[in-house]
Amino acid sequence: MSLEAALQSGVEQIIDYLTAHTWNSIFPAFFIAGAMAVFLSKDIILRYFSADTKKYVSYTIASVSGVVLAVCSCVIIPLFAGIRRRGAGIGPATTFLYSGPAINIMALALTARVLGFEIGVARAVMAITMSIVIGLIMSLIFKDQSSSKKDLAFSGGNGFGSKWVLYLFGTMLVTLIIGTASISFSIKMPMMLIFTVLTGIIAFRWMDRGEVRLWGEETFSLFKMIFPLLLIGVFAAGMIKELMPPEYIVKYLGANDFVSNLTASVIGAFMYFATLTEVPIVESLVSLGMNKGPQLSLLLAGPALSLPNMLAIRQVMGTRRTFTYVALVIIFATFSGLVYGSL
DSSP: OOHHHHHHHHHHHHHHHIIIIIIIIIHHHHHHHHHHHHTSOHHHHHHHHSTTSOHHHHHHHHHTHHHHHOOOTTTHHHHHHHHHHTTOOHHHHHHHHHHHHHSOHHHHHHHHHHTOHHHHHHHHHHHHHHHHHHHHHHHHHSOOOOGGGTTTTOOOOOTTSSHHHHHHHHHHHHHHHHHHSOOOHHHHHHHHHHHHHHHHHHHHHHSOHHHHHHHHHHHHHHHHHHHHHHHHHHHHHHHHHHHSOHHHHGGGSSSOSHHHHHHHHHHHHHSOOOTTTHHHHHHHHHHTTOOHHHHHHHHHHTTTOOHHHHHHHHHHHOHHHHHHHHHHHHHHHHHHHHHHHHO
16 A cells, blocks of 8 residues: 555545535534624523533433434534634533434444344434433533633623524525435435525524624634634545455454454544444445444444544634543443443
């Protein structure tokens, strides 16, 4: 394997990422995140996601968010950044960060259909459990500051005082869901265009011009902070894919021991998986002899993490928190696979 082939793989990964994901999922996610910072009332975020909210409320809501969102590990980042900037506690926010891509109803259904009902159920149960446990551990390790000290840089956030704000979020969320759905381009494109136009009409006809301008500025600020690192990570993931082909990796995934499950978790954590692509990848590895324990480990770590994801979330919550979050995902995915493989 040559360096030239690895570089070409990195470039191809970026091209695929830009054409397949940026316009239909990343861009809508950034606009939603920007709208969160400007229109979404801080009181709403603090009511459901702050460190002071009852844990059974905040963690339950955060842990099932992926059922609605159905996004990949990179698309969830601007949404995570948005709720953090509005005052969400590190625990519920981290639960949301993991659950967004991990508890994808389409991916769970596809897993059950392609890999078997048993592993589909195991993936659903362990993903929800992991999101809550990881969030609780993060909240214990990293104590949040007082809510009053958060978000001093933003003057917006009087949202939900107008019904038009609800409509704005509704049209953008529908656009994001359509963009990430497994439907044909001929259906997806017109539907996204319709809801994008509706979003524009709501924003410019019925909303305050100053808030719309702040929305654009905040969206661009998040884009500048996160998107370049996503591209760097996608390029690196493409190189890794070329340098570490499945035929070589599968030799270390054929048993259900600690090393095999840890290897699957680490591979899943650093590789980039677009929404739903982890299932056919695992299916191909299964045909080469992958054990069922490492299957679950990869399914739990892969969709929630990636090298682009790690680089970008470091910009949002810092090096120590990012390292801890990544380590927790790998550790819990490893032991989940080990237990499942022994059943």
